[in-house]
Amino acid sequence: MLNDILKILENDAQTTPKQLAEMTGMSQSEVTKLIRQALKDRTILKYKAIINWDQVEDEQVWALIEVKLTPQKDVGFDSVAERIYRFAQTRTVYLVSGTYDLFVLVVGKSNHEIADFVSQKLSHIEGVKETVTQFVLKRYKEDGEIIEGKEEVKRQPVIL
């Protein structure tokens, strides 16, 4: 039941409790209770919008940073990761398998700002061995949404 609600909200956070109730067959108060609980126990972390910043005059620079770590005594990867994700510039931080250890997505106002972040902050964190920074040139799809060129297909009149 909660899963139903979460799936709907993940696709459209603006769905109201009334709509959710009608879509799932639950009562509105049940829905409200479940959502409140989900927010409280951080099952739902936050409601956000997906923005196409290219539509407005607001320069944003995105960079994907691969970070290699040195395994250290006493401190695990988690605490190194924490020291990285504390920075407000980091939007996403994952521990990954493969040739590097952490995947970090950083958003800044300029290349310069990101370069500063990497050279002055990230590379100085203890346990960070190596970083590879890739600047994002164009975003095609964000969080499941195609950014440009999503065309409505028009139905033709038909009998069925």
Place this chain on the structure above:
Amino acid sequence: MVSESRHGGSKKRYRISKRANQLSPSGIRKFFDLLASIEGVISLGVGEPDYATPWHIIESAIESLEKGQTMYTSNSGMPELRQELARYLHGHYGLDYDPNTELLITVGVSEALDLAMRAIINPGDEVIMPDPHYVAYDSCVILAGGKVVTVPTYEDDNFEISAADIEMNLTGNTRAILIGYPANPTGAVMSREKTEELTDVARHHGVLVISDEIYAKLVYGVEHVCVAALPGMRENTVLLGGFSKAYAMTGWRIGYAAAPAEIIAAMTKIHQYTMMCAPTMAQVAALEALKSGEESAAEMVEDYNRRRLFMVKGLRDIGLPCFEPKGAFYAFPSIRITGMTSEDFAEALLTEEKVAAVPGSAFGECGEGYIRCCYATSMADIEEALARMKRFVSKHRKD
């Protein structure tokens, strides 16, 4: 009416065949003529998924085109597709069909229906079907030279066709019973018990059942009972199925028939002269749908279910009693509180509030007093349509 003159009204310059003239112009057609001329209409009219086909299915077809897979296939369809279909029918219903002799890939269930009728009907043979029913059913029978016998079904009986009523209408000329559950336009699903009663009658009287199960996958919280899988029915059923609805593939035009070899052979003969084969790229796509489309289909069903609950509740809230549809993607509310005919209701709703729904009478006499609302449209549109209908109903209700 616009459509009447178009369908051979005043000026008769060409001699159109009696058979073609015998077909009544679809009640839905005229509606779409009107609809096309109005801006800003929300359509609950078309019985079609609002999704595009899942990408992995489209991609498989593109790849086949790139590889130059553009030739005819075998008349009965690509062997791999028939094999996969046999596997599917075995997996879902425990039904074993020989992919070489008992399966035929068709141009939609539409063609399969036509072939089935033409393969089994002699002039004067009767085909029993429920009223209301999908608009093509009677035309297919008439085109094959048969006679349509309708059995009324009622909301009080969940729009299930009753075996006793069928039995009452059997004559020496009855050749087949044509049913389609989950049903268009009512959204009704036949229970196992009622289906068994029907198949008992069919078997007992040696009458074939033609079962259009195109909406088989679109059921909500109930089971779909496959007619051919009931005891003794494999040999007595022409099972029709398709890809249009469950995999959002209406435009690909692909469906199938599963039946005893003798019937499939006859259908294949007609198919090979009239159609040659189903479109090759669509067959490739259908193969992909069968192999790995289960998940995307299930996701769509989950989504339809939400809209179904929303739509039915919404209709009831605005004062239109609505039978609970357990399958397909239609709600079939009663509009009797307005005292209007369903055609007047639908026309006024379209012109006054710009919401298109199909008058129930387009599907038979028993559809009078209802309208068909397809909920395979966005939640936002359903919500807006309901708001407009609410205004409309409070203005016109007579009780």
